[in-house]
Every structure is written in C-alpha cells, then in structure tokens.
Amino acid sequence: MVDISDEDLLAELGAAPEAKKQSARTPREERIIAGFEDIVRFREEHGRAPRHGEGRDIFERLYAVRLDQLRAQEDCRSLLRDFDHHGLLAAPAAGETSEEMDDDALLAELGIEPAGGVDLTELTHVKPRAEVRAAEEVADRTPCADFETFKPLFARVKEDLDSAARETRRFGEDAAIRKGEFFILGGQIAYVADMGETIKAPNGEYDARLRVIYSNGTESNLLRRSLQRALYKDEAGRRITDPSAGPLFGGAAEDEDLESGTIYVLRSKSDHPDIAAHRELIHKLGVTGGAVESRIAQAALDSTYLLADVEVVATYKLFNINRAKLEHVLHRVLSPARLDLIIQDRFGNPVKPKEWYLVPLHVIDEVVARVKDGTITGYEYDPAEARLKVI
Incomplete structure (x- = not known):
C-alpha cells in the first residue's frame, strides 16, 4: 500500500491546508482590551460609565481611573475603537471631575501593595490583601467591658428590623459612617458608639478612629476607612437605616x-x-x-x-x-x-x-x-x- 501524506491527500481533494493564524496582538494589547471589557461590562450592568467619587464602590473608582487613562492615550483609543459600542472613549462631559488619587493610592484602597511601574491600563491580577486586612480587623476585636449598656440598643434594633421600622441597604449607596449608626458586618450588628477627632492619613485622605460595638459582645478600635473597606468587601455587609414610620403609610399601595x-x-x-x-x-x-x-x-x-x-x-x-x-x-x-x-x-x-x-x-x-x-x-x-x- 502506497503511503500518502496528509498534504497529498488534501491536494487530491482540491483543498489546501489552512495555515495557523498568528496572533496579531501583543500581550500588552490583550491586557488593555481585557481591562476595557471590565469597563464595558460595568456600563451594561449599570447603564452608565463608571464615575469618580469617594462615596462610590472602590472598583467603580478603579474603572473610572482606568477609563481616563485609556481616553488619554491615542494608541489605546485606536486599539479599542471596535470594542467601544457605548462611546465610552469619547471625551468626558463638561464639568466631570477626575479622580484626584494616583494609581498607588487607589490600589491601596483595595488593600493592594502597588509594585513599581503599575499601570491601571495593564492591570491583570492583584493579590486580594483586602481579605487579609478584614480578617485582621476581626481578630483585633476585644470583649466589651460595658456591653450591658449597649445590649438594649441591639435588642431594639432587632425588633425594629422585624417590624420593618428599619431596613437594611447594601453599603455603597451612602458610604458615609457617622456616630450612632448601625451596620451588619460579618453576620453581626455593629454600632458606632464613638468617633474621635478627624485626622489626615498619609495618602491625604481624612479619617477618624472609631469605637465599634458588636452584637456578640465584642468591640474594636478601628479607623473609619477600615470599616468602610470591610463593609465594601463583605457581600452581606449592610447599612441599617434609622427608624421611620414610612413603611406603615404611603402614597403607593404595596402588596399588603x-x-x-x-x-x-x-x-x-x-x-x-x-x-x-x-x-x-x-x-x-x-x-x-x-x-x-x-x-x-x-x-x-x-x-x-x-x-x-x-x-x-x-x-x-x-x-x-x-x-x-x-x-x-x-x-x-x-x-x-x-x-x-x-x-x-x-x-x-x-x-x-x-x-x-x-x-x-x-x-x-x-x-x-x-x-x-x-x-x-x-x-x-x-x-x-x-x-x-x-x-
């Protein structure tokens, strides 16, 4: 039997072997496209481009900074033109302010230690230090010596939640933290019992030391921004609203x-x-x-x-x-x-x-x-x- 190669067999059939396509993009270009696709997904989920602002989710702020840098670079705009179905690379609207924090400060908000030469347009993988930090903050909790003073407050909040006099809302809609407010963190109700004097952190942001009491009888002495990070990171983290008679009466009828x-x-x-x-x-x-x-x-x-x-x-x-x-x-x-x-x-x-x-x-x-x-x-x-x- 005569041996016939694959190429000869294809030639007999009148077909030429297809050459393997070579990738036309460099690794850097692939990373830029992947980073822009994150921004596009945000636009499709929220109906708008990511925005700057201290009160917003930290990942939205990161996408907003990344988008600013992509807009500013001609080669990036050219590369991403075919992917920009929503006009995200157009110049920002008049009056829209950019994030004042630099890349390192923004990465620090995520609990990431920035390495030299980090470029948010090429960010591919970061170590989730925020999880480690959250665990350390929980570990720093100590028994609350005067918990009996606060115990009735937690009981009353639970009653208000059961009766719908209070509600829980995803942390991030209003990221401010004030003395006297209640949150849910790590499955526990957290009460901000005290807030110290405002201080200026090394990255230029303003902060304050808190005394936070938890419903399991512990407390912690942590910074306000640390509590904000922990609430952002906790998928079940919630703000507990103030009591309101609103759910009892309203102009719009509800099911009940x-x-x-x-x-x-x-x-x-x-x-x-x-x-x-x-x-x-x-x-x-x-x-x-x-x-x-x-x-x-x-x-x-x-x-x-x-x-x-x-x-x-x-x-x-x-x-x-x-x-x-x-x-x-x-x-x-x-x-x-x-x-x-x-x-x-x-x-x-x-x-x-x-x-x-x-x-x-x-x-x-x-x-x-x-x-x-x-x-x-x-x-x-x-x-x-x-x-x-x-x-």
Missing part, C-alpha cells in the same frame, strides 16, 4: 396595604378575679381591615379574648395602612406593659393570651396620635410612670 384599616381597643367582661380587679386598665389592641363587630362575635369561645365577651371602648380609622407592620409597632411600644396572665381554655389547657396590656386609655390615644404623625418609633411605654417616654 389596605384601602383602610381600623385600630380597635377592647375591654374584657371576664369575671376572672385578676381581670375584674383591673378592668379599667386592661386593654387589647388590634388592627383589622373589616368590621370590628365581626372580629369579636365569638369572643366568649376564644382564648384570644380571655374566653369572655368584650366591649369596644375605642376605634381609630386609618388609611393606606400595612396592618402587619402596624401591629408589630404597637406591640413593641406597649410590650413593657403586657399582661402576665395564664387562663384555661375550654379543654382545660393553660393558655397565655397575647396583645392584652395594663395601660390607660389616654396613653393609647397618644400612641395612635404618634402613629399618625410618624413619631411612634421613637417612643416606648414606661409602666412605672404610666406614660410614653422617648427611647
């Missing part, structure tokens, strides 16, 4: 919103000795979207109503209200006066009714008034003085 609602106040007709002795002070609060009368029609058969008939002593009409959120707030405010009573249901089983409180009717009037004006989240009932007090 009702066209109207009624806060009702009930008084029990039970002959239980503990109830009879304090009948004028024992009240049940609730919220309904229907008729109160229908709600209490079978009260004598329901342990929720102390297995006795009730009388309606007050009602308050409200509009565009989220019933579940409002009930959470009402019960949180009056929780110090919750009735501690156990009764037996129809089958002889012990039951501890909820939503009954030892509170005067005039205080309930004030609670509702503060619900309406949006200030209720800043108050709590004090049984010792029988009045609402500022938290």
Whole structure:
C-alpha cells in the first residue's frame, strides 16, 4: 500500500491546508482590551460609565481611573475603537471631575501593595490583601467591658428590623459612617458608639478612629476607612437605616396595604378575679381591615379574648395602612406593659393570651396620635410612670 501524506491527500481533494493564524496582538494589547471589557461590562450592568467619587464602590473608582487613562492615550483609543459600542472613549462631559488619587493610592484602597511601574491600563491580577486586612480587623476585636449598656440598643434594633421600622441597604449607596449608626458586618450588628477627632492619613485622605460595638459582645478600635473597606468587601455587609414610620403609610399601595384599616381597643367582661380587679386598665389592641363587630362575635369561645365577651371602648380609622407592620409597632411600644396572665381554655389547657396590656386609655390615644404623625418609633411605654417616654 502506497503511503500518502496528509498534504497529498488534501491536494487530491482540491483543498489546501489552512495555515495557523498568528496572533496579531501583543500581550500588552490583550491586557488593555481585557481591562476595557471590565469597563464595558460595568456600563451594561449599570447603564452608565463608571464615575469618580469617594462615596462610590472602590472598583467603580478603579474603572473610572482606568477609563481616563485609556481616553488619554491615542494608541489605546485606536486599539479599542471596535470594542467601544457605548462611546465610552469619547471625551468626558463638561464639568466631570477626575479622580484626584494616583494609581498607588487607589490600589491601596483595595488593600493592594502597588509594585513599581503599575499601570491601571495593564492591570491583570492583584493579590486580594483586602481579605487579609478584614480578617485582621476581626481578630483585633476585644470583649466589651460595658456591653450591658449597649445590649438594649441591639435588642431594639432587632425588633425594629422585624417590624420593618428599619431596613437594611447594601453599603455603597451612602458610604458615609457617622456616630450612632448601625451596620451588619460579618453576620453581626455593629454600632458606632464613638468617633474621635478627624485626622489626615498619609495618602491625604481624612479619617477618624472609631469605637465599634458588636452584637456578640465584642468591640474594636478601628479607623473609619477600615470599616468602610470591610463593609465594601463583605457581600452581606449592610447599612441599617434609622427608624421611620414610612413603611406603615404611603402614597403607593404595596402588596399588603389596605384601602383602610381600623385600630380597635377592647375591654374584657371576664369575671376572672385578676381581670375584674383591673378592668379599667386592661386593654387589647388590634388592627383589622373589616368590621370590628365581626372580629369579636365569638369572643366568649376564644382564648384570644380571655374566653369572655368584650366591649369596644375605642376605634381609630386609618388609611393606606400595612396592618402587619402596624401591629408589630404597637406591640413593641406597649410590650413593657403586657399582661402576665395564664387562663384555661375550654379543654382545660393553660393558655397565655397575647396583645392584652395594663395601660390607660389616654396613653393609647397618644400612641395612635404618634402613629399618625410618624413619631411612634421613637417612643416606648414606661409602666412605672404610666406614660410614653422617648427611647
């Protein structure tokens, strides 16, 4: 059998072997293109070019500096022209300011030790020092000697989150950190208990020393910018908003919103000795979207109503209200006066009714008034003085 080479076989078929294509780009050009593709992806995800500014995500700031340098170099603009589908390489809009920090300072923000000759247009891989730094900051936490002072604050914040009086937002929308604010870092609630005098860091940025208390009973004495870096790096890092009555009422209806609602106040007709002795002070609060009368029609058969008939002593009409959120707030405010009573249901089983409180009717009037004006989240009932007090 005659041996025929591949080339001869292709020639018999009338086909010429295809020569391997040689790469027309240098390694430097490939790196520039890869770096520009990061910027393009940012543009497609956010609908705009990356922008400068201390309050923005550090990677957005890096892309903005990189884009400035690409715009400034003719060879880069020529190389990237076919990839620039969004006009990113055009001159920046009038009034747009550039990042004042140099490459080394910006890399330092990422926790990266810059090497000589670093060019952001050729950045390919950096050592993730930010992760190491975050771990070191956690390791520097020490037990908080006066944690009992702060413990009620954490309990109240958790209640506010449960009742939607507070919300959590991704850190970065507002990167400022102030005394008295709460964050979520590393799965713990962090409270900025104190902030020292403003100092100027070696890179020219302003900073301050913080005392941060964590919900696990530890604390740390770290710089404000260190806390910012840690919150940026933590995918679950969040800012906890201030209390607001906004989620209770609004102009736009939500899934759970009702066209109207009624806060009702009930008084029990039970002959239980503990109830009879304090009948004028024992009240049940609730919220309904229907008729109160229908709600209490079978009260004598329901342990929720102390297995006795009730009388309606007050009602308050409200509009565009989220019933579940409002009930959470009402019960949180009056929780110090919750009735501690156990009764037996129809089958002889012990039951501890909820939503009954030892509170005067005039205080309930004030609670509702503060619900309406949006200030209720800043108050709590004090049984010792029988009045609402500022938290």
